[in-house]
Amino acid sequence: MKSYRKELWFNIPKRRGLVNISSEVQSAVDASGVSEGMVLVNAMHITASVFINDDESGLHSDYEKWLEKLAPEKPHSQYAHNGFEDNADAHLKRTIMGREVVVAITDGKLDFGPWEQIFYYELDGKRKKRALIKVIGE
Numbered sequence: 177m178k179s180y181r182k183e184l185w186f187n188i189p190k191r192r193g194l195v196n197i198s199s200e201v202q203s204a205v206d207a208s209g210v211s212e213g214m215v216l217v218n219a220m221h222i223t224a225s226v227f228i229n230d231d232e233s234g235l236h237s238d239y240e241k242w243l244e245k246l247a248p249e250k251p252h253s254q255y256a257h258n259g260f261e262d263n264a265d266a267h268l269k270r271t272i273m274g275r276e277v278v279v280a281i282t283d284g285k286l287d288f289g290p291w292e293q294i295f296y297y298e299l300d301g302k303r304k305k306r307a308l309i310k311v312i313g314e
Contacts, residue, residue, distance in 0.1 A: 217310075228277050229293070
């Protein structure tokens with residue numbers, strides 16, 4: 177069995193931002209030489225998310241509105257976690273959006289359903305963060 181590891185680095189200039197990383201994940205699969213297997217992609221920071229969904233701007237806007245209703249950023253004083261940092265809402269939003277995805281690899285390609293894409297979602301940006309890609313298979 178083959179194994180391949182790669183890190184993707186991000187420095188989102190705003191507090192929140194979405195990045196479609198599907199092509200970078202496919203490039204890692206290509207570099208791995210795996211034709212049948214699985215790829216794990218996970219955020220390596222507790223205030224960022226990796227998830228699968230549609231690459232549609234209206235949906236992305238809906239995430240922002242929905243998450244802000246569930247875990248509003250302000251007032252910061254509403255959260256016991258806030259003290260040194262003001263990112264308690266980002267921790268909660270990450271719990272909702274998820275830490276990782278696993279995608280099957282078939283014939284060397286990501287085996288997606290219709291419209292599926294992989295996204296990195298920064299929830300507390302303005303600093304360097306990373307996501308891990310781990311490919312395993314034959």
